[in-house]
Amino acid sequence: MKKKNSFMPLVFLFIIMTISYPGAGALAEDSLAPRINPGRLRSIRLIKNPLPLDEQSVAAGKEIYFGKGICFSCHGDTGKGNGPSGAGLDPRPRDFTSIAWQKVRTDAEIYTVINEGTQFGMMAYGNSLTEEERWDLVNYIRTLGVAEDFPPRVNPGRLPEVKLMKNPVRPDSKSVALGKEIYFGKGICVSCHGESGKGDGQSGASFNPGPRDFTNTTWQNLRTDGEIFVAINEGTQLGMMAFGDNLTEQEVWSLVNYLREIGKGK
Numbered sequence: 447m448k449k450k451n452s453f454m455p456l457v458f459l460f461i462i463m464t465i466s467y468p469g470a471g472a473l474a475e476d477s478l479a480p481r482i483n484p485g486r487l488r489s490i491r492l493i494k495n496p497l498p499l500d501e502q503s504v505a506a507g508k509e510i511y512f513g514k515g516i517c518f519s520c521h522g523d524t525g526k527g528n529g530p531s532g533a534g535l536d537p538r539p540r541d542f543t544s545i546a547w548q549k550v551r552t553d554a555e556i557y558t559v560i561n562e563g564t565q566f567g568m569m570a571y572g573n574s575l576t577e578e579e580r581w582d583l584v585n586y587i588r589t590l591g592v593a594e595d596f597p598p599r600v601n602p603g604r605l606p607e608v609k610l611m612k613n614p615v616r617p618d619s620k621s622v623a624l625g626k627e628i629y630f631g632k633g634i635c636v637s638c639h640g641e642s643g644k645g646d647g648q649s650g651a652s653f654n655p656g657p658r659d660f661t662n663t664t665w666q667n668l669r670t671d672g673e674i675f676v677a678i679n680e681g682t683q684l685g686m687m688a689f690g691d692n693l694t695e696q697e698v699w700s701l702v703n704y705l706r707e708i709g710k711g712k
């Protein structure tokens with residue numbers, strides 16, 4: 447008898463869900479429709495994100511996205527919602543690169559969904575992530591809305607592994623100074639990427655796409671140290687040349703540290 451009774455809550459839940467969401471199918475398909483219950487939506491929209499959208503928070507969010515949150519497995523490496531684990535899901539995992547979606551959601555709505563999940567397949571992370579980690583994820587997701595501007599330069603198959611590579615060289619003043627010396631010296635980066643890193647060096651004028659502008663914060667936020675390391679080491683298919691044969695790993699990581707300084711406006 448006891449066994450039979452344990453089904454009852456499930457049956458009730460099913461009935462309640464069917465009654466209270468008559469248009470659930472249509473709502474599921476409309477990725478712009480709010481995922482928060484209408485009764486709570488107003489008050490949730492008033493909640494402010496306590497963390498600034500800065501490099502530190504975005505980097506922390508990115509680490510969780512590719513690390514313990516395994517968000518990338520469903521939402522994809524660039525946030526397009528095309529990760530392998532999400533392939534069979536209906537509705538599909540959200541496409542964070544959609545500017546339309548980014549516009550209709552407030553930070554607190556995104557935060558709440560990460561916390562509580564949705565009825566349509568997004569799972570709840572409230573128990574496995576701290577509040578701060580969830581806001582960091584919100585900030586990282588905000589940087590994905592324009593990801594189309596800077597598609598990754600690393601082959602998709604290698605991307606998760608490259609994204610998680612740790613920079614073994616501390617970004618202290620010694621390493622940054624070494625990076626700067628190479629940038630203006632034997633690396634001749636300055637000739638294409640320019641004195642202030644804006645991508646406006648003379649030798650780069652004929653390239654299309656042009657040499658990267660390291661002062662672009664969207665690019666800085668999107669790329670991990672590992673991706674920048676690989677781009678310098680191996681070059682890109684679109685015109686950045688490979689320096690792996692002429693520079694030591696230590697030198698390339700120091701260049702990464704210097705490019706980060708440029709990104710901070712130094």
Ligand code: HEC
Nearest residue numbers: 481515516517520535537538539540559564566567568583
């Ligand atoms: C097992 C697959 C899966 C994983 C892992 C996953 N998600 Fe989702 N996520 C989904 C699906 C499916 C949806 C769409 C659900 C819907 O339309 O309500 C979604 C929707 C979302 C949304 C959009 C909600 C809205 O308001 O439109 C956000 C934000 C989100 N996920 C964040 C995350 C974050 C952050 C992580 C990692 C901590 C993560 N997801 C991990 C499957 C996943």
Ligand code: HEC
Nearest residue numbers: 599633634635638653655656657658677682684685686701
């Ligand atoms: C001859 C011109 C030239 C020189 C010299 C050059 N680059 Fe580039 N670099 C480019 C071009 C062009 C691109 C854009 C290629 C692309 O969009 O994939 C680029 C892109 C990059 C990127 C961005 C890759 C990404 O993931 O978006 C990095 C990082 C980079 N260069 C670093 C360097 C460093 C460090 C040096 C010096 C060691 C250097 N470059 C020297 C032309 C140059």
